[in-house]
Amino acid sequence: MSDAPSRSHGRKSIRATLQPRDLLSETPELLHAWQARIVTLFPGAFPGVLGESLTGKALQEGLWQLHPIDLRPFGEGKHRNVDDTPAGGGAGMVLRADVVSRALDMAMAGTPEDRTDWPLVYLSPRGRRFDQAMARRWSRARGVTLLCGRFEGVDQRVLDAYQVEEVSLGDFVLTGGEIAAQAMLDATVRLLPGVLGNAASTEEESHSGGLLEHPQYTRPADWAGRAIPEVLLSGNHAKIAEWRRQQAEELTKARRPDLWQRHLAGTPETR
Structure with missing residues (x-):
């Protein structure tokens, strides 16, 4: 990510409470488990349905790890504002590039530079449609980082700077990316070795x-x-x-x- 903004621009108050090590399990046997890191304004939405049935059992057994990352602490000012009005006018609000940048710095800490080994994805209705091939590709990586959009979307500059891949759940619009993230992770996690227990099932x-x-x-x-x-x-x-x-x-x-x-x-x- 040589063209990404410097990692030194985050506020000290954020760095004092959120460190890259917080995203890693302290249990040695889980350090190499497949990881999902989710940047979201609603971390309480996770694990949601992912904590149930086979994906939930696999989560408890350490076959994969889930790290929701709250976007709000990276916001600006007293109220931790994360959005602002669209440049050029228009309805709604847009997630700020500087805020999202700080969150992505944290979310991608310690991950491989090769995006095929750790995809960085923005869940967007204008992205490439998610399919089984993509789920299989993600399952073969070491992990994935998902950015859940809200409002009118994310400032294009941060998507360009971090070379974020845009992916859509389908040809419709949701109020945010959290439901799409859960659906995509469910499709991916079930392909991980040992989750279903019977390879023939897939x-x-x-x-x-x-x-x-x-x-x-x-x-x-x-x-x-x-x-x-x-x-x-x-x-x-x-x-x-x-x-x-x-x-x-x-x-x-x-x-x-x-x-x-x-x-x-x-x-x-x-x-």
Whole structure:
């Protein structure tokens, strides 16, 4: 980050209370766990649903670490202001470059210079759409830092200076990036070794092979006059695999023609 602003410009009061070591576990066996660092005005939103089920269990077991970083203490003045009116006029407020810069300095402390090994991401509706391939890429890194926007967004200068990657959850607008961050982290953390416990679980699900997942069934064999397809009860694994593949192709063709065309072209969404 040679073009990033100097790390020496933070206020002493901030540096006295927030240090890079605060982002690292003091437990030696957790020092190399996959990390998620979240810059947000609402640190209390985390872990949220990430603290439940398999992701929550993995968090407790130290398979990954979560570090919410409160943006407010980096603000300006008595009231720790983090935003100001848009240059050129317009509605809403914009997160200040100097405030966000100080927070990013803290959030990226001790991380690799290579962004492929530790992505720095701003959750933005104008960013590249998040997909399974991106989740897999993040899971193979050492960690990720997510900047949750609010109001009308973030001053472009700090995004440019820190070479921040912009990523969107979808073609819609949320009031902030916290919900998107939780969704993206859920998709990523479940791919970490040991989280699901069964690697095959991630190989047959939707998007993992460029197709939507086939229908699933379980007991009872007959429910409300609807029976499980006979092929699934046949014990013939070759025919079952063929049926599942056919179902996946038909579902993808009907529901996601964009994925189907990508599949036909031999460029699956997930690599």
